[in-house]
Amino acid sequence: MFGLLVSGVALMAAGIVFPAYAQQGALMPLPASMVAGTGQLVVDGSFTVALAGPADPHLDAAARTLIRQLSAKTGQFLAGAPVTGGATLTLTVTRASATVPAPNEDEAYTLTVTPGGASITAATSIGINRGIATFVQLVAAGPQGYAVPAVTIHDQPRFPWRGLLLDVSRHFMPVATVERTLDLMQAVKLNVLHWHLADNQGFRVESKVYPKLHQLGSDGNFYTQDQVRAVIRYAADRGIRVVPEFDMPGHTTAWLVGYPELASQPGPYTIERHWGVFDPALDPTRDSTYQFLDRLVGEMTALFPDAYFHIGGDEVNGEQWKASPAVQAYMKAHGLKDTAALQALFTTKVQAIVARHGKHAIGWDEIMDGDMPKDVVVQSWRDAESLRKAALAGHAGILSAPYYLDLNWPAGRHYAADPMPENLPADLANLILGGEACAWSERLSPENLDIRLWPRAAVVAEKLWSPRAMTADTAGMYRRLDGVARDLAWAGSRHEAAGLAMLARVAGPAGVDALLPLAQAVEPLKDYRRSAQRPDAVQGTPLNRLVDTVPAESAQARAFSLAVDHFRTNPRDVEARAAVLRPLMVWAQGDAVLAPHVGATPLLAELAGPSAKLARLADAGLAAAEALHTGKPMVDRAGGEKAVVDAADAGAELEFAILPAVARLVKAAP
Amino acid sequence: MFGLLVSGVALMAAGIVFPAYAQQGALMPLPASMVAGTGQLVVDGSFTVALAGPADPHLDAAARTLIRQLSAKTGQFLAGAPVTGGATLTLTVTRASATVPAPNEDEAYTLTVTPGGASITAATSIGINRGIATFVQLVAAGPQGYAVPAVTIHDQPRFPWRGLLLDVSRHFMPVATVERTLDLMQAVKLNVLHWHLADNQGFRVESKVYPKLHQLGSDGNFYTQDQVRAVIRYAADRGIRVVPEFDMPGHTTAWLVGYPELASQPGPYTIERHWGVFDPALDPTRDSTYQFLDRLVGEMTALFPDAYFHIGGDEVNGEQWKASPAVQAYMKAHGLKDTAALQALFTTKVQAIVARHGKHAIGWDEIMDGDMPKDVVVQSWRDAESLRKAALAGHAGILSAPYYLDLNWPAGRHYAADPMPENLPADLANLILGGEACAWSERLSPENLDIRLWPRAAVVAEKLWSPRAMTADTAGMYRRLDGVARDLAWAGSRHEAAGLAMLARVAGPAGVDALLPLAQAVEPLKDYRRSAQRPDAVQGTPLNRLVDTVPAESAQARAFSLAVDHFRTNPRDVEARAAVLRPLMVWAQGDAVLAPHVGATPLLAELAGPSAKLARLADAGLAAAEALHTGKPMVDRAGGEKAVVDAADAGAELEFAILPAVARLVKAAP
Incomplete structure (x- = not known):
């Protein structure tokens, strides 16, 4: 009798319930050089920080960041104000940092920890911010309390441009969300916020020269210029640049609501509510377009101090231009053979405007079609090969294609992608500036943003910061990832x-416990398959379903997959078998608990199918595991194989993360 | 074999893991009058709100609150801006509200919901805020999605003063925390933020006339006057008054750091770091004291617009005055027989100052010792009997004694306490203004504040709002409490x-799953027993232990207690037995999982004893349950009884919430 529920505890101990909390903090990105010392530095309530070197408000801010993060992680009350001399940790800079970071700042730092004290030294507060991120990650609880192991770290980034693209057009992200994102970027040493401010679905920044842009193009969801300045200051305190993007000539429907005369079709226009590529585009044939852009770029380059100004340039289908007799006549008169050539002309002119306002232009792959001076940077939404071509043409580039976090790929996939193109001549390597993780927001809201970004953005951050040879061990990356996720939560991430x-909202009257088995077995559909399954989704479609809630990568499914592989080579081993059976039992029984509730709400109703399919899939896995263990033929192999096939389409924009491992079990079973 | 883990799912289904998420929203406080209609009003993405009546920025703010809360609860994107006519919900006021609420506002509202639309009507935005809180609580997920059942509600409060005392002196609470608290107060119709701004451990508001008060008395943790004004505006938008408290003449050590000349002993003084009652007090015998107070009260009454100004007055031990020859001489010269009489003189003079600045004074019980005009209000930290005496003397009063949320009493205990004193003549009933839940912050931090306040403050709110006859059903209150907790989380509470x-922090390397069985079986020590067990705790003592983390009331223990009582009357019933065995199994086995980890960190180390005791206690419960079920004598009764006795002292400032129920089992066993 008493044995009946031991399994309940075992279940919890097996990490089925709270896998993400199981580990302590861990380093990510890995530092370039680290030499362990002897002993440890205690971090208790007497912890203090001192500043040395020229006064710098950014350095004060860095110290505040450190204290806030240490307090959160350890739950100790720490003195906020820096002391003079004799501190636990001394932050030393050679010079004060500029008001905002430049594109090629010295981010190197040296962190020395001894039992008697610690120091971080760097050229400016920017390197200090990087060192602080390392120091906080090193803090761990031990028998004597919180401490940092003695260590000497010399560290600097592999790439100077380590960005995060935040799309605030498709779904608006409030200032607090942006600032939280900056906190988390600092924690993993990302240094560029690429703020995708305007697109078909919204123009999100106040324009004083063309106020109808934000007044009519944002549903009231825009940043005032004061808010923009505050975000830039907030970022600068963390050593992070803010690069604004005003995507053009396509992706501009929201501009045209207030200024339809910018297009080559008369309008009227309304804010685009659908997702995809659309026809509206700025008219590249009129002088008035460039006069408008000159004033707007002038306003925005004054507002955004970064040396770079992103002009987009992607995904112009040319339909409006083809349909316009005036544009066609213009193309003919100027010998432009197709709309790509017309766009190239546009890009050339806009780049000149940007240059006249003292900025370097940056744009997506298509920008290379224009006649671009060498200072223009190419950002690739295609692949590293685009960057190779750009480099051969003398252009610097940054890679984004493999780092789209909103597409729900596993961390390991992002980790495998390197920004450095194959076969690039060595003397051109310095033209590869780095990369950017991207958070396109068709299916991101302020509520679930962190679930999609963290901790996976930390993996991209490591790829961009750490020496290439240190970013080849995917299993090692995963071993650190849970601890990194925990630290990110202390730094403010709401992903957990x-x-x-x-x-809990999805579960509603059923209760979370009833939903947990299903939730932990599934992942959102990858790539653009969500769009394919629900092409009717629009901007107002709620993002409150199970698919919007579950992480891109199921920790339980990953653990199960490892357990299955171990079991397949040790089918007689009792513990190896148990490690496979335990989660399968939960998944097999989950539907019996959930099914009675699925009629209760629409959020549950769409899960009836997935829940039933999961039970059958898990039953197949159990039968296969039993067959493997006993060596007897699998019971109902045909039924099991059908369950595996049926599970390929989970429904509700989900996929079964455990499917490949179950399929391997069934295939291996006698 | 397959049966082995059914129990794991059953465990989750039994609410062991996520009890707080099991229910949907529920009403709290209960409305005075509610008549159900037919059908329901759908709340989907097309939901809109319209405003009617005189323009009022507070009404605009109320509409924003509604949209924010509805969006959070349903996960739908709702249009933020009010529409004109044809809205789903119309908010209608008779007149614009004042800049800040007065002490006796009309808070009544009528809420009508039909399938075709809803309306809330009230005199001002204040009643609208109350109606909004009800409307949001009524939203529930059903088969057709989110909806509100058709209903007509006429509602108004029983008491006009329904407060929450927030002590920001002992541990500072940042502005964001205060604003979040105001959001949650609005959600349960509390209408007074009693801001305990100064005490021995900190003076928390900027004074421009005496800047050393905050500069030397706050460790840098204070509110600027601009922040105070912002909080007052934020509160007013929610129909909430802000009553500041400057406790005097005792509880003033932090004042004396900057202005030691205010005391009758020379000092110097440092900010008090301990908890308790201390000697320092303002010197009531010097004119200079009153000149100081006149300027300070003048500054603060200008800053805080409420009609009331709280002067504290509690817990003066008189030791400094007894030790001062000058004070003793003064007392002799003025015929003051003891220090209480001296304090009465002080109170009388300070009340006059407050009155001269146009405010009513309010103070703790001791204020009645002074010569007080009838407009002075008494707040009782003693009991309702104090209020009866005050009322007999013609003074209005508010009750706090039974509503100290920081003392970790169960919700039912707060619910049982009524502000109306026994034996009060009926014609004096209107002198009982209401009450205040109190959050004294010796053991509260910004991190765990919500865990201590919510949802139990909602129970106090109901006691103060709903008709007395409707607040007698404690079991019914508990049935609603989980749903209320869920809604409070959507409104911003971080208690979950x-x-x-x-x-997770306490669990550290052990992982939450290993800690969960213990965490769910314990509660913090009640009353002031934590102070008794750890008298050395000071302001800087971390509040990061298990005792700081677990709710005041264990939902699992309450459910277990009910299960035990059912089982005792149905000892042969298999399901009744299982409901008792399931949690006992988890508790009995928990130590085997946790014990290997307890050496890992100090936060875990102190749990070694409690964890082992819990296992023995649960074993005793299992043996007793088995004896009850089989009718055979309990195995090792002596050992079981010893486990129960040993469990009376859990250690680590915890108590076993399951102890009474286990003791009942053991007692009942043959």
Whole structure:
């Protein structure tokens, strides 16, 4: 009798319930050089920080960041104000940092920890911010309390441009969300916020020269210029640049609501509510277009101090231009053979405007079609090969294609992608500036943003910061990832809290416990398959379903996959078998608990199918595991194989993360 | 074999893991009058709100609050801007509200919901805020999506003063925390933020006339006057008054750091770091004291617009005055027989100052010792009997004694306490203004504040709002409490998220799953027993232990207690037995999982004893349950009884919430 529920505890101990909390913090990105010392530095309530070197408000801010993060991680009350001399940790800079970071700042730092004290030295507060991120990650609880192991770290980034693209057009992200994102970027040493401010679905920044841009193009969801300045200051305190993007000539429907005369079709226009590539585009044939852009770029380059100004340039289908007799006549008169050539002309002119306002232009792959001076940077939404071509033409580039976090790929896939193109001549390597993780927001809201970004953005951050040879061990990366996720939560990420709260909403009257087995077995559809399954989704479609809630990568499914592989080579081993059976049992029984509730709400109703399919899939896995263990033929192999096939289409924009491992089990079973 | 883990799912289904998420929203406080209609009003993405009546920025703000809360609860994107006519919900006021609420506002509202639309009507935005809180609570997910059942509600409060005392002196609470608290107060119709701004451990508001008060008395943790004004505006938007408290003449050590000349002993003084009652007090015998107070009260009454100004007055031990020859001489010269009489003189003079600045004074019980005009209000930290005496003397009063949320009493205990004193003549009933839940912050931090306040403050709110006859059903209150907790989380409360994150910190390398059985079986020590067990705790003592993390009331223990009582009357019933065995199994086995980890960190080390005791206690419960079920004598009764006795002292400032129920089992066993 007493044995009946041991399994309950075992279940919890097996990490089925709270896998993400199981580990302590861990380093990510890995530092370039690290030499362990002897002993440790205690981090208790007496911890203090001192500043040395020229006064710098950014350095004060860095110290505040450190204290806030240490307090959160350890739950100790720490003195906020820096002391003079004799501190636990001394932050030393050679010079004060500029008001905002430049594109090629010295980010190197040296962190020395001894039992008697610690120091971080760097050229400016920017390197200090990087060192602080390392120091906080090193703090761990031990028998004597919180401490940092003695160590000497010399560290600097592999790439100077380590960005995060935040799309605030498709779904608006409030200032607090942007600032939280900057906190988390600092924690993993990302240094560029690429702020995708305007697109078909919204123009998100106040324009004083063309106020109808934000007044009519944003549903009231825009940043005032004061807010923009505050975000830039907030970022600068963390050593992060802010690069604004005003995507043109396509992706501009929201501009045209207030200024339809910018297009080559008369309008009227309304804010685009659908997702995809659309016809509206700025008219590249009129002088008035460039006069408008000159004033707007002038306003925005004054507002955004970064040396770079992103002009987009992607995905112009040319339909409006083809349909316009005036544009066609213009093309003919100027010998432009197709709309790509017309766009190239546009890009050339806009680049000149940007240059006249003292900035370097940056744009997506298509920008290379224009006649571009060498200072223009190419950002690739295609692949590293685009960057190779750009480099051969003398252009610097940054890679984004493999780092789209909103497409729900596993961390390991992002980790495998390197920004450095194959076969690039060595003397051109310095033209590869780095890369950017991207958060396109068709299916991101302020509520679930962190679930999609963290901790996976940390993996991209490591790829861009750490020496290439140190970013080849995917299994090692995964071993650190849970601890990194925990630290990110202390730094403010809501990926855990929001995930649980949203799961409670989906579960509704059924209760989270009833939903947990299904939730942990599934992942959102990858790539653009969500769009394919629900092409009717629009900007107003709620993002409150199970698919919006579950992480891109199921930790339980990953653990299960490892357990299955171990079991397949040790089919007689009792513990190896148990490690496979335990989660399968939960998944096999989950539907019996959930099914009675699925009629209760629409959020549950769409899960009836997935839940039933999961039970059958898990039953197949159990039968296969039993067959493997006993060596007897699998019971109902045909039924099991059908369950595996049926599970390929989970429904509700989900996929079964455990499917490949179950399929391997069934295939291996006698 | 397959049966082995059914129990794991059953465990989750039994609510062991996520009890707080099990229910949907529920009403709290209960409305005075509610008549159900037919059908329901759908709340989908097309939901809109319209405003009617005189323009009022507070009404605009109320509409924003509604949209924000509805969006959070349903996960739908709702249009933020009010529409004109034809809205789903119309908010209608008779007149614009004042800049800040007065003490006796009309808070009544009528809420009508039909399938075709809803309306809330009230005199001002204040009643609208109350109606909005009801409307949001009524939203529930059903088969057709989110909806509100058709209903007509006429509602108004029983008491006009429904407060929450927030002590920001002992531990500072940042502006964001205060604003979040105001959001949550609005959600349960509390209408007074009693801001305890100064005490021995900190003077928390900027004074321009005496800047050393905040500069030397706050460790840098204070509110600027601009922040105070912002908080007052934020509160007013929610129909909430802000009553500041400057406790005097005792509880003033932090004042004396900058202005030691205010005391009758020369000092110097440092900010008090301990908890308790201390000697320092303002010197009531010097004119200079009153000149100081006149300027300070003048400054603060200008800053805080409320009609009331709280002067504290509690817990003066008189030791400094007894030790001062000058004070003793003064007392003799003025015929003051003891220090209480001296304090009465002080109170009388300070009340006059407050009155001269156009405010009513309010103070703790001791204020009645002074010569007080009838407009002075008494707040009782003693009991309702104090209020009866005050009322007999013609003074209005508010009750706090039974509503100290920081003392970790169960919700039912707060619910049982009524502000109306026994034996009060009926014609004096209107002198009982209401009450205040109190959050004294010796053991509260910004991190765990919500865990201590919510949802139990909602129970106090109901006691103060709903008709007395409707607040007698404690079991009914508990049935609603989980749903209320869920809604409060959507309104911003971090009680769930912070609880889980803090539990992860305590668990550290052991993982939350290993800690969960213990965490769910214990509660913090009640009353002032934590102080008794750890008298050395000071302001800087971390609040990061298990005791700081677990709710005041264990939902699992309450459910277990009910299960035990059912089982005792149905000892042969298999399901009744299982409901008792399931949690006992988890508790009995928990130590085997946790014990290997307890040496890992100090936060875990102190749990070694409690964890072992819990296992023995649960074993005793299992043996007793088995004896009850079989009718055979309990195995090792002596050992079981010893486990129960030993469990009375859990250690680590915890108590076993399951102890009474286990003791009942053991007692009942043959």
